[in-house]
Amino acid sequence: MTPITQLDALALAKLFKEAxxxxxxxxxxxxxxxxxxxxxxxxxxxxxxxxxxxxxxTAAVGVQLAETQPxxxxxxxxxxxxxxxxxxxxxxxxxxxxxxxLVALGAAVATGSPTAMASVVSSLLALVKP
Amino acid sequence: MAxxxxxxxxxxxxxxxxxLFDPGLQTAAxxxxxxxxxTLAAGATNTxxxxxxxxxxxxNHTAAxxxxxxxxxxxxxxxxxxxxxxGATLAGTGCTSLKxxxxxxxxxxxxxGDPAVAKDYPLSLTRQQLYGQTGVSVSPxxxxxxxxxxxxxLEAQQVLQAYGxxxxxxxxxxxxxxxxxxxxxxxxxxxxxxxxxSQTAGYAAAVKIGxxxxxxxxxxxxxxxLILTYNPNVQAATAxxxxxxxxxxxxxxxxxxxxxxxxAGRARHSAVDQGIDGLPQLITVLADGYEQGLATKAANARxxxxxxxxxxxxxxELAVTLHQGTWKSTLAVARQYAAELRQIIQSLTP
Numbered sequence: 198m199t200p201i202t203q204l205d206a207l208a209l210a211k212l213f214k215e216a217x218x219x220x221x222x223x224x225x226x227x228x229x230x231x232x233x234x235x236x237x238x239x240x241x242x243x244x245x246x247x248x249x250x251x252x253x254x255t256a257a258v259g260v261q262l263a264e265t266q267p268x269x270x271x272x273x274x275x276x277x278x279x280x281x282x283x284x285x286x287x288x289x290x291x292x293x294x295x296x297x298x299l300v301a302l303g304a305a306v307a308t309g310s311p312t313a314m315a316s317v318v319s320s321l322l323a324l325v326k327p
Numbered sequence: 328m329a330x331x332x333x334x335x336x337x338x339x340x341x342x343x344x345x346x347l348f349d350p351g352l353q354t355a356a357x358x359x360x361x362x363x364x365x366t367l368a369a370g371a372t373n374t375x376x377x378x379x380x381x382x383x384x385x386x387n388h389t390a391a392x393x394x395x396x397x398x399x400x401x402x403x404x405x406x407x408x409x410x411x412x413x414g415a416t417l418a419g420t421g422c423t424s425l426k427x428x429x430x431x432x433x434x435x436x437x438x439x440g441d442p443a444v445a446k447d448y449p450l451s452l453t454r455q456q457l458y459g460q461t462g463v464s465v466s467p468x469x470x471x472x473x474x475x476x477x478x479x480x481l482e483a484q485q486v487l488q489a490y491g492x493x494x495x496x497x498x499x500x501x502x503x504x505x506x507x508x509x510x511x512x513x514x515x516x517x518x519x520x521x522x523x524x525s526q527t528a529g530y531a532a533a534v535k536i537g538x539x540x541x542x543x544x545x546x547x548x549x550x551x552x553l554i555l556t557y558n559p560n561v562q563a564a565t566a567x568x569x570x571x572x573x574x575x576x577x578x579x580x581x582x583x584x585x586x587x588x589x590x591a592g593r594a595r596h597s598a599v600d601q602g603i604d605g606l607p608q609l610i611t612v613l614a615d616g617y618e619q620g621l622a623t624k625a626a627n628a629r630x631x632x633x634x635x636x637x638x639x640x641x642x643x644e645l646a647v648t649l650h651q652g653t654w655k656s657t658l659a660v661a662r663q664y665a666a667e668l669r670q671i672i673q674s675l676t677p
Contacts, residue, residue, distance in 0.1 A: 207574050214581040221588030228596045240589060247581050248462030251452065254578045255469050255476075258448075261571050262479045268564040269486045275557040276486070279493035282549040286497075286542055293508035293538065300515040 217246035430665035432495030438634035440488035
């Protein structure tokens, strides 16, 4: 016999659930006409069928989640690539900051101020630090 | 120390913006500025002599551009022309703003990460124990299995959430950071007497648009690559997770029926049989309130399924339009699905 797939299991779980609720509705609709023992039997039947339904759901979800793993691993890779691209964009901005620093260095050299040069050089070093 | 111009292939002093170097971008800067640039390029002080060939290059191109200056106080026409040219290029590629893609990614991540279903998946079995269920389905082993799967489901949601966030962040146009850097650059240009304040306004416009252009194209290329490459995985994962939520809904419907029939329904009938005044009504009121709580869980789970499906559909349509190479239609699709995802988020009940 071919083993059932998780999708078959889910379809079966829905059928069990519908059947159980039909039993429960029958009991409520015919409450006064049913003997206590019959009500007990119907109640037990509904619990049992719902129990099967929930068991099928638990089993099917486990399989379904296992099958999702390869796709999720690839999506994680996509996220890593996007994050790398964002870092590259940050580096572009860093280039602008370095350009601003180099111009400041040029200005400091032009004025011949050692204090200004030292300040700009230390700022530049901070920018290019890994 | 020199940087080669990307347009002319000629070298320019590092630290100088292209508008000060590239003849095509030259902003008719004054002779004084040119001399200072050349001095720096040659590694000399401002009193040292500039190499003649270099000076010839700069002076010729600077002089050639003077007639274009229709704004004698601002000298910004070439920069503006550069800006207009880049603007036209941006409009042509449709890359003026990737904000709709950013909104799509961020709205999707906000929706698919909702942890309510994962949290409630094992709790449903615990509640069914309270309703009188004694079968295998509510055994400690089954509850443990659901707790384990709930963690896996939450992790899966977080993977999709992180992808949506990354896509959104990649598309987001963070121009404010450029503004800060360009402002610093301008300040330094003025401080070093490389340019006047009025001239740097033109440089700022050109540099900002230039960087925005470059980064927009880079963003667009990466987004296209990611969406096209990983679309099959997004489709598979979202479909599988939607099936998991559908399974949860089936289980929750069973729980709702169990409570309504085997707990509240039987209690109401028994109370009538016992002839206790007011008890059937009290049971109805209390049961209605409880059932409303279960109905809210079900409604939110349905919204999660709708969100997963909408994310998948949007991603699919983005892939189709990107494959066809029309950014205009890609942005329209992103805008439409971002709005639809926002509506689903707003339908969630806390």
